[in-house]
Amino acid sequence: MIWTQESGDPITPLQQHAAQRAAAQLTNAGSKATPVLSQDGDALVAVAAADPTRLAESLAENREAAGSVPGATVHLAGPATAQADLEDAFARTDGVLLAVALGGVVLILLLVYRSVLMVVLVIASALLSLATACAALYAGASAGWLMVDGQVQGIVFVLVIGASTDYALLLVARYREEAGRREGKEEAMPAACRATAPPVLASAATVACAMLTLTLATLPADRGLGPAVAIAMACCAVTSLTFLPAALVLCGPRALRSEAAPGQGDGLWERPVRVIQRHPRRTWLICLALLVAGAALSPMLEQDGVPLHRALPSGTTSVVGQDVLARHFAGGTASPLLVVAPLAEKSEVSRTVAATPGIAAVSADSESSAPGLLLATLKDPPDSPEARSTVGRLRTSLAGSGALVGGQAAQLTDIHDAAARDHRLIMPLVLGVVLLVLIVLLRCLLLPLLLVAAAWVSLFAAFGAAAVVLRLFWGSSTTEPAVVLFSFVFLVALGVDYNVFLVHRVRQEALASGTAAGVREGLLRTGGVITAAGLVLAATFAALGVMPLLYLAQIGLIVGVGVLVDSLLVRVFLVPALMTDLGSRVWWPSRMPGDRVPASVSTVPGPAGTGAGTEVSTADKARA
Template identity: 80%
Template sequence: MRWLNRPGALATLLLWLAAALLSSSFAVRLSEMSAADHPTVVPSGTQSAQVARLLNPTGVPEPLPLAVIWTQESGNRITPSQQQAAQRVSGQLTSSGPASTPVLAQDGGALMALGSADPARLGESLAEHREAADSVPGTTVHLAGPAAAQADLENAFARTDGVLLAVALGGVVLILLLVYRSVLMVLLVIASALLSLTTACAALYVGARAGWLAVDGQTQGIVFVLVIGASTDYALLLIARYREEAGRRKCGEAAMRAACRATAPPVLASAATVACAMLTLALATLPTDRGLGPAVAVAMTCCAVTSLTFLPAALMLCGPRALRRGAATGRGEGLWERPARMVQRRPRRIWLICLGLLATGAALSPLLSQAGVPLHRALPSGAASVVGQDVLARHFPAGIASPLVVVAPAAERSEVSRRVAATPGIAAVSADSEPGSSEPLLVTLVDPPDSNEARHTVDRLRAALAGSGALVGGQAAQLTDIHAAAVRDHRLIMPLVLAVVLLLLVVLLRCLLLPILLVAAAWVSLLAAFGTAALILSLFSGSSATEPTVVLFSFVFLVALGVDYNIFLVHRVRQEALSVGTVAGVREGLLRTGGVITAAGLVLAATFAALGVMPLLYLAQIGLIVGVGVLVDSLLVRVFLVPALMTDLGAHVWWPSRLPGDQAPETVATVPGPAAGGGTELSTTDTART
C-alpha cells in the first residue's frame, strides 16, 4: 500500500482516466455485438441438434419460419377476392424456397400463409413481408412464428440498455444520498461503479471478439446490474472503514492505508466467492448458461480492482471534506446498539425465531414451479408476435407456424408416419412424398411450439418412435431438449456451488463449523426467497411458473451474494475476537458493520430490481428473486441469525481452531444502570472501554 500517498494517488487517477477514455465506447460495442450474436442454445448431442445438422450440414443460418395471418377488418369471413389477392402476394412472403399457398381457416374468419425471414436482416425482411401482405384489401395483417418472436426480442433488448442503466443508477443514487447526505461522496461512488462497468464491458468485448466468451442480451443485462451493485457495496465498505480509521489517526494517508489493508481481504474474498460460484456454470450443458459464468467472473474482477485502486486514490485527493458523516456509515450507536444487546442477551431465542420466519418462507418455495413459461407469454403482452400468435391459435392449430421435423429411415417411413399420426397432440402430418421417400415428415402440433403441452407431446412422440431410428427436431423439440438440459444442470451445478463456497469459507476463516453454518444459513435464506417471490408472483401476475434456468441463476447468485455479506460481518468479528473474544467480537462486529452492510444490501436489491424493466419475464423474475433474497439476507440473516448463532456457540464456533481472545474465560462485571437497582452486564472488555 506504499503507493497510497498524494503523488501515487494522482498517478493512479490519471491511469484510470486513460483507461476510461480507452474503454468508454465498449459498452455500446458490446450491446451491438450481443444484439447481432445469436449463439446456439441447443445441446449438441440431442435429437433436435442431430436433425438440424442433417438438414443443414453447412451450419449456415437458415431463414426463420414465419406465419402471415389475414383477418377481416369487419370481423366477417374472408372473401374469395381476398383469397386471390393473398395468393398473388404469397411468393413475396418467403426469403428462400417455394411459396406457400394461403390456407383458409375452417371458420372462414382468417387466412394464413407460411413464409420465412432472413435472420441476417430480420427487421428489414419482416417489414418487406408485412408491406406485401398489407396489399390484400380489407384485411388486418398479423405476424407470428419464430421469426416474429425473434424480431420482437431483438427490438425490446435494443431499447432497454440505457433504461436499465438509468434505473439501476437512479436507485443507487437515491440510497447513497440517504446514506451519505453528501453529493461529493455520491459522485465518487458512482464514478467508481461506472468505471468498473466500462472496464468490464471492454474486457467482455475483447473476450467475445476473440471467441473466448459468449455474450448475449441476457448476460449483458445481468452483468450491468451486478457490476453497479457490487462496486457500490465495495465502496460502502471501504468508505466506512476509512472514516473509522480517520477518527483514530491524524494522518489521512495512514488512515487510508489502514482502511485498504483491512478492507482488501473481505472485498477480494467476496469477489472470489461470486466469481468461483459463477464459474461452476462453465460445466453447464446449455451454451447460454456456460457463457454467463466467465462473464460474471471477469466483471467481479473489474469491480474489486477498481474499488481497491481508483476509489482510495480519489478519496485521498479529495481530502477530509469527502468524509462528511452519513446516516448509516458510522458506529451506529443509536440504531445498532439495540440489536446487538438483543443478540447478546437472548441469542438462542433470536436464532430460533429467525429460523421460524425463514422456514415459513421456505415452506412456500414449492409454489415456484419450474414447468416453464412460453416465450410468447414472456414477451410484453403488446408485442406483435404475441398478438399474432393469439390470432393464429383462434383460427388454426397453434403449432402450424413451426412444425416438428421427423427424420426417419426410408424403409420405416410408413410405420413412422402411422405412429406420429396416432400420437395425442398431433394435428396433422405432411403427406407430400412417397412412402419410400427420404424426405422428412413435417408434423403440425395442436399447441404452440413453446408451450408445456407441446413439450409433453414431443416426449410422447419420441417414446412412440423409440426403436424406429427416427429423430424428432424442430422448434418444439429444441425447446424440449433445452428444458431437459436445464433440469440436468440443476442436479450438477447446485451441489457444486455449495461445495465451492464452503471450501472458500474454510480457507478464509480457517475453521470448519462456522463455514458450514454460513452455507446452511444461505441455503435456508435462499428457500425463503424462492417462497416469498413465488407468493408475490402469484398475487400480482396470477402465476408463479418460471424456467429452470431462472431458478439456477437465482440460486447461484443468492448463495454467493448471501455468503458475501456474511464474509463482511464475520471477517470483522474475527478481527475483533482475536483480542477480545468471540462474544464481545460479535457485538463489536455488528456495531461496526451493521449500517454499511444493510446499506449495501439495499443497494444490491435495488440494482437487481432494475431488471424489471427488461423485456423478458425471465429476467424480471431473476431480479425479483435475487432482490428479495438479498433483503432477507442483509436484514434478517446477517443482522440477527448469524450473530445470534455465533454468540450462542461462543468460542466453539471457530472449531476446530481456537482464537487467542477466547483462551481465557470472559468475566462479567455489572455497572450501574440508569434506574435504581438496575444494572447492565458487560464483558471485561466493555468494562475497560467504559
C-alpha cells in the same frame, strides 16, 4: 402470417386468390408459402421462413408482400417474429436499465451519506468498474472466446453497479473508522485498505468462482454467463481497492464530511445486539422458523417454462399475432414438428405420429429434398409445457423406428431437459465452491458450514416469497429452469458475501476479545454499512424489472427478495445469534486466542488525585 377480415367477416374467394399471389412473393431462405384457410373460414395462414442473417428486414418484406390482400389485416407470429421483437426490445432498454439502476443507487446513497461529493465518488467508482468490465467483455467477445448477449449484458450491468457500490460502502465506513481513531489521517486509508481488502477480495472470489461453475452447464447461453460475471467481479474488486481509495485521499477531509454515515457503532444497532446477547438461542430459532415457513412456499415457484410470446411485453407484434393464430388455428401451426423417417418406415411413422395425443395434423413436405420428412402440427404452441409433453410422447412412440423428431418444440424440450441436468450438477458444485472459499478465509470448518446452510435456507425462503409476489402481481408463479439456476447461484454467492463482511470483522475482533465480544463489536461496526449494501444490491437487481423478457424480471425479483432476506434477517439476527450461542466452538477446529482470556474489563487509573478510573475492554487494549 395470418390474414383476417378487417370487418370480422369470413375470408372471401377473392382474398384467398390475393393471398396466394402474395405468398408466391415470399421467397426468403428459399421457402414457398401456401395459404391455408381456417376451419371457421375467418382467417388464412401461411408459414414462411425468414432470413436469420437479416431478420428484421426479412420480416418487414414479408409483411409488405402480405399487405397486398384487399380488405384484410396481416399479423406476424412464430419464432422468427418473437426473436425480432426480443432483439428490438433489448436494443431499446439498455440505457433505461442503466439509468434505473443508477437512479436507485443514487437515492439510497443520498439517504445514507447526505453528501453529494461522497455520492459522486461512489458512483464514479461504479461507472469506472462498469466501463472496465464492458471493455474486457468486448475484447473477449471480439476474440471469439466469450459470448455476450442481451441477457449477459443486463445481468452484468446490475451486478457491477450493485457490487461496486457495496464495496465502496464497506471501504468508506472503514476509512471513517480509521480516520476517527488515528491522529495521523494519512495513515487512515492504508489501514482501511488493509482491513477491507480481504473481505472484498473474498466476496469477489466467491461470486466469480460460483459463476464459473456455469462453464460446466450444457447450454451455451449459460456457459457464457459464468466467465462474463467472473471478469466483471474482478473489475469491481480492483477498482474499489485502487481508484476509490485514491479519490478519497485526494478529496481529503471533505470526503468525510457528511451528516450521516453507516456502520459507526451508533445506537441503532444496540438493541439487536442486546436481544442477541440475552436470548441467542431463542433468536436464531425464531429466525430459522421464519425462513423455513418461507421455504415451505417455494414449491409454488413452478419451472414449467413461460412461452416466449407471453414473456414479451403485451402489444408486441409476435404476442398479438400469436393470439390471433390461436383463435383460428392449432397453436403449433406456425412452427410444426419435423419428423425425419426412413423411407421404408415412412407410412408406419406417419400413422404413429397422427395417433399421438397433442398432434393436430401430419403431412409430407413436398418442398423438401428429404423424401422421408413429415410435418406434424401441434395442437399447442411449440414453447408451451403441453408441447413438450407431446414431444416426449412422440419420441417414446417412435423409439426403435429410426425416426428423428426436430423443430422448435423439440429444441425447447431438449433445452428444458438440459437445464434440469444442469440443476443436479451446478447447484451442489456451487455450494462446494462457496464452502471452500469460506474455509480458506475463516480458517475453520464449522462456521463455513453454518453460513452455507443459512444461505441455503434463505435461498428457498426467497423462492417462496418471490412465488407469492409473482402470483399476486403477475397472476402466475411459473418460471423458467434457468431462472431458478441463475437465482440459486447469485443468492448463494451474494448471500454468503454479506456474511463474509460480518464474520470477517467478527473474527478480527474475536482474536483480541473473544467470540461474544467479537460478535457484538462486529455487528455494531458493520450493521449499518452491510444493511445499506443489501438495500443497494436489492435495488439494482430490481432494475431488471424494466427488461423486456419476463424471466429477467423474475431473476431481479427473486435475487432482490433474497438479498433483503439475507441482509435484514440472516445477517442481522440468525448468524450473530448462532455464533453467540455456540461461543468459541463456532471456530472449530481452530481456536480463537481471545476466548482463552475472558473478555472482561479492567480499570485503568485516572488522572492523579481524582481517584477515578476508566474501564477499557480487552479489545480496545489490543487495538491500542
